[in-house]
């Protein structure tokens with residue numbers, strides 16, 4: 012069974028590709044997150060968790076979902092992690108995931124890291140198109156490699172964690188969520204057409220439409236689905252996003268097919 016959490020499509024793409032390769036079932040964890048409930052699953056095949064990296068680790072809500080849910084049957088956990096833009100560094104997950112597996116009574120089978128386009132437009136500009144296309148091609152070959160290893164029930168290659176990054180990130184992880192991962196800075200500008208797509212794509216169900224305008228209700232994880240998927244680029248975060256591009260994997264793959 013392949014679980015995934017995805018704001019802008021990178022991780023969903025990885026999960027779907029592996030799903031086809033392995034003939035395995037997909038579970039979009041946002042369905043559980045929206046209902047604020049854990050899941051109870053049974054499978055005789057290894058469990059695969061596909062996740063973006065947020066501040067070096069799994070998004071807090073995804074780790075919480077894994078901790079709260081039950082996974083009966085196969086004793087092995089695989090992880091597929093999508094990074095944003097960085098070829099090196101960016102993840103301390105391999106240091107923390109074995110502990111999560113122990114907590115669930117499972118064997119850690121490794122975390123395959125895949126560099127995908129960066130989606131964090133709240134703070135960073137988009138990469139240029141040529142770089143994005145190169146990353147997506149490389150992602151396909153890594154996915155094929157990881158898929159084969161999972162098929163053979165072997166462990167995934169070790170991703171080297173930068174010790175300095177680990178020492179620096181670990182103590183600030185919780186504080187970061189408390190102080191920075193907030194939604195007060197989201198607004199809509201005059202180009203908002205009130206279509207409600209932002210509310211429909213929010214994986215946490217944190218957005219409600221009020222008088223044809225979205226309202227963020229304080230339970231945000233900064234996945235960027237709303238701001239990146241808005242068809243009019245009408246959603247802003249503070250002042251920095253007015254001139255920034257928007258990213259979804261679907262948009263880039265469609266452009267790649269045309270060219």
Ligand SMILES: Cc1cc2nc3c(=O)[nH]c(=O)nc-3n(C[C@H](O)[C@H](O)[C@H](O)COP(=O)(O)O)c2cc1C
Nearest residue numbers: 017018019020021022063064066067093095101130
């Ligand atoms: C809140 C947030 C934090 C992020 N932190 C990191 C990070 O620490 N390291 C990194 O390489 N990428 C980071 N990224 C980039 C994403 O992990 C990356 O673009 C990912 O592929 C997005 O997956 P998705 O399209 O499935 O949502 C971050 C993105 C977000 C939205």
